[in-house]
Amino acid sequence: MFLKPTIFLSSLALLLSFASLFLSSWIILPAPNMFLLRLGVAAPEISPGLFLLNLFSLLLSFICIHHPQLQRLACIVSLIGLLTCGWVLVNIAPTQAQMAKAMTQGLGTDYLKRIPVKVSAKMQTHAFSLVHAFRGIPLGKIRHQTNILFATPAGVSLTMEVYQPPEVGKYPAVVVIYGGAWQRGNPSADPEFNQYIANQGYTVFAIDYRHAPQYRFPAQLDDVRTALDFIRQHAAEYEADPERMVLLGRSAGAHLAMLAAYQPDALPIRAVVSYYGPVNLPEGYKTPPSPDPINVRAVLKAFIGGSLEELPNQYQIASPINYLTHPVPPTLLVYGSRDHLVEARFGRQMYKALLQSGNTAVFLTIPWAEHAFDAVFSGVSNQLALYHTERFLAWALFDQ
Structure with a gap:
């Protein structure tokens, strides 16, 4: 049984917002082990791309998520990711x-x-x-x-x-x-x-x-x-x-x-x-x-x-x-x-x-x-x- 398109897009937008924030968070979080250190190294270096990814997830959340509380949550998460990436970009x-x-x-x-x-x-x-x-x-x-x-x-x-x-x-x-x-x-x-x-x-x-x-x-x-x-x-x-x-x-x-x-x-x-x-x-x-x-x-x-x-x-x-x-x-x-x-x-x-x-x-x-x-x-x-x-x-x- 397939999900309805609106439910699928809503779930995708919510998932993307959290995934984008997770990747962006390693711009500021210290990596506790060698596996996560790779993310700590890469995240700030690809921050222009992560900025666009967070922006896309923000727009997708605003358009596709119709549940008010979920939409607010997804937008806040995407905004945090945007601000994290933006910290690098404005300091270049x-x-x-x-x-x-x-x-x-x-x-x-x-x-x-x-x-x-x-x-x-x-x-x-x-x-x-x-x-x-x-x-x-x-x-x-x-x-x-x-x-x-x-x-x-x-x-x-x-x-x-x-x-x-x-x-x-x-x-x-x-x-x-x-x-x-x-x-x-x-x-x-x-x-x-x-x-x-x-x-x-x-x-x-x-x-x-x-x-x-x-x-x-x-x-x-x-x-x-x-x-x-x-x-x-x-x-x-x-x-x-x-x-x-x-x-x-x-x-x-x-x-x-x-x-x-x-x-x-x-x-x-x-x-x-x-x-x-x-x-x-x-x-x-x-x-x-x-x-x-x-x-x-x-x-x-x-x-x-x-x-x-x-x-x-x-x-x-x-x-x-x-x-x-x-x-x-x-x-x-x-x-x-x-x-x-x-x-x-x-x-x-x-x-x-x-x-x-x-x-x-x-x-x-x-x-x-x-x-x-x-x-x-x-x-x-x-x-x-x-x-x-x-x-x-x-x-x-x-x-x-």
């Missing part, structure tokens, strides 16, 4: 203004003028585009090589992927290090970002490293440094300029990027880009986030090989914030204010320490963003982050 412009201000404070008011016109002409002209949010950020044509073996420590094959501009030439190098709690991941991560950056005129090296808990720190740092040596030795083969190199990492990869670049005997690195990277492991162990969906202490134990009480020196050695006793490369720090894996307070702490030690640094925060916000490449947060990251790269590698 002020967030962009704050990020632009942070860039000029860190790099100088004229930093954009020092970027060659032919380089700046390729960059995005707007920090956020609704068209890109729905249709995707254009990536452009590139050349792509995979499974390039660069080392076999302890019999483990470590490979890299190389993304190159479409035309043969000599380009600055961007070395990308993936995240994954030092326990998982591979060089094929974040291909859209690598393709986009290569199309902007860079040779991008996406590198691998051994994983915890089987391989403990400093194995991962050793692998990154080995990869950098390989890149310098084979730079000409991949049309890269070894004297113009930036390290860029996400989460655990950002931690390794900072560590590798900040070593006293590090190879020359022009700059570092850290997306939500851990910087102070002892403090991270002592004060984990709440909620703690990834179990930070367990992750750190697996990486270091024991607890803070058991291996205090290793935790100190593995903390990038402890390497600011000498000049280090300019650093761009990008964090989400709602990050429940690596809280933004650590990025702010690193930023202050960099400035106090006389180094150049930029600290960007995105109010609604969770950890790994850039997993949604055309999402709201990544559009803002990418806009400033490409300008930072151009400043660091093409500064006239």
Whole structure:
């Protein structure tokens, strides 16, 4: 027996209003576990689409639900969803203004003028585009090589992927290090970002490293440094300029990027880009986030090989914030204010320490963003982050 059309539409409208609110609620709710964290990451990034979904459910509820109390309930639910998504949308412009201000404070008011016109002409002209949010950020044509073996420590094959501009030439190098709690991941991560950056005129090296808990720190740092040596030795083969190199990492990869670049005997690195990277492991162990969906202490134990009480020196050695006793490369720090894996307070702490030690640094925060916000490449947060990251790269590698 089939439902009458009016009953079906009424039920559909009510169900859609609650479903839309459920999805939108993760813009503000902290995720208690890894499963729900995916919703916490994605919801703010697709907020333009969720806004339309809530608007549609509101209209459908108003038109199709004829029971006064149910209609009122469905409309209220949809309005709450609209307001939640609207919070992100109305804050895009002020967030962009704050990020632009942070860039000029860190790099100088004229930093954009020092970027060659032919380089700046390729960059995005707007920090956020609704068209890109729905249709995707254009990536452009590139050349792509995979499974390039660069080392076999302890019999483990470590490979890299190389993304190159479409035309043969000599380009600055961007070395990308993936995240994954030092326990998982591979060089094929974040291909859209690598393709986009290569199309902007860079040779991008996406590198691998051994994983915890089987391989403990400093194995991962050793692998990154080995990869950098390989890149310098084979730079000409991949049309890269070894004297113009930036390290860029996400989460655990950002931690390794900072560590590798900040070593006293590090190879020359022009700059570092850290997306939500851990910087102070002892403090991270002592004060984990709440909620703690990834179990930070367990992750750190697996990486270091024991607890803070058991291996205090290793935790100190593995903390990038402890390497600011000498000049280090300019650093761009990008964090989400709602990050429940690596809280933004650590990025702010690193930023202050960099400035106090006389180094150049930029600290960007995105109010609604969770950890790994850039997993949604055309999402709201990544559009803002990418806009400033490409300008930072151009400043660091093409500064006239």
